[in-house]
Amino acid sequence: MTTPTPHPFYLDCDTGIDDALALAYLLAAPTARVVGIGTVSGNVSAAVGARNTLDLLQLAGHAHIPVALGAHHPQAGSFGGGAPWVHGDNGIGGVSLPPSPVGLVPETAAQMLVRLAHEHPGTLRVLAIGPLTNIAEALRLEPALPTLVESITVMGGAALAPGNITPVAEANIHNDPEAAALVLAADWDVTLVPLDVTMESVLEEHHRQELLASPGPVPRALGEMLGYYFRFYEDIFGRPCSAMHDPLAAALAVGGIKASLAPVVRAAVDTSSGPGRGQTVCDMRGAYAGYPAQPGARCRVVLEVEGDFAPHLVETLLSFSKSTTAALASAGSVA
């Protein structure tokens, strides 16, 4: 059996509990090789997200992956303080990870993305699971970015599903609508992984118990974080469980799971100050006739995926655990 050459990935994140799961998934996925990570303010500040990212990489035996600090403030206004009621004060549900001795690299997240796009021309996959501030900044630094990267996958938005931060807006997009508008208007095909599909990809308590029962510290830490996340989602779903926003976007970008319904539609972002601010205005009017082609459309909106995501996610996270147990022996235990 031959392993295919893994795809180089740039991950842009605001780590965050589901970001932590997405990162672990990417590290465990045999077809992905994370070559750089940038952080952005969203679930937590860019700085706290960077701290969590560094600590998770260290825990997972991947401390060599460079992490760059990205934008603290969105393009308009200023960072609002994150979502501690969802992700906890430290962004990872109050779980204490052994602090990594590794520091940040001396470049911004946007600079890192541009550098990596040039170093991996035509092959770099961009996965953005936080607000799109850094990606917009990279487009400004390097207008040719769309021709340099292989693909961009964004967790964000809501096409026909309700929003999660306003009735119509999803948090990643709402946190920086101006950046999102710029990213969706750029000369590339964007795969959008919106709440329509992520809210249907739910991790249940028995999945969390599987992670907690693992001998590996990474699955165990993720299982502990999910305890906090589940409590937030209990109000939404009526039971302890959680949507898997960022891991699903990661799995789609990697190819670990396939989209079964993903029309390519015209999409814009509402940057007004009205009640629609931050909404991804996707033109889904073709829904009644199987989404006929739309001239000029560049946004692939994932609405459904094949199969059940949760078992695939858990299996991937657990297999990662096995392969890195040796590396983790010296990393200390999760507090």
Added chain:
Amino acid sequence: MTTPTPHPFYLDCDTGIDDALALAYLLAAPTARVVGIGTVSGNVSAAVGARNTLDLLQLAGHAHIPVALGAHHPQAGSFGGGAPWVHGDNGIGGVSLPPSPVGLVPETAAQMLVRLAHEHPGTLRVLAIGPLTNIAEALRLEPALPTLVESITVMGGAALAPGNITPVAEANIHNDPEAAALVLAADWDVTLVPLDVTMESVLEEHHRQELLASPGPVPRALGEMLGYYFRFYEDIFGRPCSAMHDPLAAALAVGGIKASLAPVVRAAVDTSSGPGRGQTVCDMRGAYAGYPAQPGARCRVVLEVEGDFAPHLVETLLSFSKSTTAALASAGSVA
């Protein structure tokens, strides 16, 4: 068998092919008594809508029902010319009706609504199937209107479904967002019948053929109009058929069909100049837990109805035909 006392109805419309069906349905429904009709610019101008309404009433043997001309222009901007590609140049798919000799009453639609609300205190049902300009004007003329009427049912908006005039806005609301915002913010419970449910209530070609085969001129005229309407909807559904927006709202207001899912949610109308202008921003975030109660919510959003609407609609329209055949004998035939 006793017939219940019919409810007095004020109908506000922009007639319009599906308005014509809604009007005929109301006239045929044994539990409704139309006591006045106001017109508003929307599908056609308020004046053309009034002409169509008068002619339909005459054809149906109900020329005694008073018709008042309502607003030509929306609250902001001016009337855009209607939707001849949907409803035909004359608003009723090019069908020629025998011209009614009856004229308009000397009051505005808003004045008529206020008068009728005082004449039928606590019992008047308001059914608005066009832009909400007249209703907003009536609220200004009589701030106590919400306490005077029994109920208000509005065909309009899109909660989770795509829009039909923009990706997120439905035409009635988009044609006068400022008026709709005022109506939804007033001190009454509004039943909203949005595209979410009207696009699922489809009349097929065999239903149209049933109307065309009727001995009554009203069902025949409606069947002819639907030929035009079906051609517009062929692009949307991929087959000749049509959504039954206004008749479904009429049937819900009358009680001829019941809502099976209709959460009461907070709702606002986007009056910004952004891409969300005219959207009904309904807070559907409770969808994942069966729509728990929302403090302060006043908008009942109909998402699903019991049973199949099309046969009920056709049956009602055909029964109306039988009961008025005598009255129609002298009304002349449809051209």
